[in-house]
Amino acid sequence: MNTIWPALAIGLALVISAGIMGGGLMTGRAQAAEPVELVAFGDSLTAGYGLASGAGFADQLQARLDEEGIAAKVINAGVSGDTATGGQQRLEWSVPESADAVIVELGANDALRGVDPKVTRAALTKIVTRLQERGQKVLLAGMYAPPNLGDEYGEAFNAIYPDLAKETGVLFYPFFLDGVALDDSLKQPDGLHPTKEGVTVIVDNILPKVKELIAEVREERAQE
Template sequence: MKQRIPVAWQKLNRMLTAGLLVLIVIFSAPGLSADQRPTLLVMGDSLSAAYGIEQEQGWVTLLAERLKDEVQVVNASISGETTSGGAQRLASIIGQRQPDIVLLELGGNDGLRGLPPTQMRANLASMIEQSQQAGADVLLLGIDIPPNYGQAYRDAFTGVFHSLAGEYNVALVPFLLEGVALNDELMQSDGIHPTAEAQPIILENVWPELEPLLDSVVSASSS
């Protein structure tokens, strides 16, 4: 004798089946889970790694919040990083992230260690070349150092950023900590790292040079 299934159970079964089909369509539809936003990569040291403050207070996080609907920001900054370390890491990161824009904020630790500016220049040049060969626009974030090693070394150090920007035709922020570095209220007790209150100022130092690059990549991705 054939068992009859109650009507209520038949309706419930049809509802569950329909719901399952909808879920299958949602999760199997191509591209729905992929992030189609352009990618901005920050390669920096402690100035971009939010050293001494909460991560969400750092200028890179503030940038990510500003761009969250348009651009994916990847912060690959490491406190203590030198240009040599950055140059060694960059190829792998580019291969994984395929950035559209690369921000290079390195050199400060080279200067604090008194490393030759020619060595710093070679490392940054390598990073610019790697980025450009991968099709990414580059923004160079310049930094200054205290005159501990004499004015000649300081001039050679800061001159690296300007000469690279000219040679490779890349955008340059001459001094990332403009309006911050000489203000004791905006610097941590070590005199090297900015406070949380300084982070919005740093972002605004970067923004005028970064915005045209963002406009270009966002327009290209939406066309």
């Protein structure tokens, strides 16, 4: 009788240990499968200026991810008229700590207003580095300066985004309005903001990078 109890105790301990390990594994899998919280942080191009509900960037991106069975929740944190400096100032309350990743789309208004590229660069740098400090993945969407501002301004401004992406190691999409900027049929009457169809082009073009961003989040979760 005395030899039976130690054997039973060992067996019970193994069962409990297996249950704990299995539970931990399942918890990890469940966490990896949870929707990725993705914030679209930008200006009117993100906010959906002039568009009906459901036609803006965040809504169309959400719809595409849903169609492809990619578990993600897209939050619209776009503010019309915002500059890079304005974005920096509101980052702490506009981008929740719970967010896994952020698409940073800012700077178009800086270029339209002729803001010193040094000011734009400093603000975007602070935004990206702050998000990294929080442990949030970043996709930086680039912007080009209007040609009427001259070559010197354009060279200084256009270099901000690739330089920053290289310095910080974040994902980079060179031009948010790629495929739309030079096509009047995809822009609203103001000649600046995309139509619903224009936003669809934007989403189509940036989607591979967004998928890469989501994959980075899931890869990090799997390592935790």
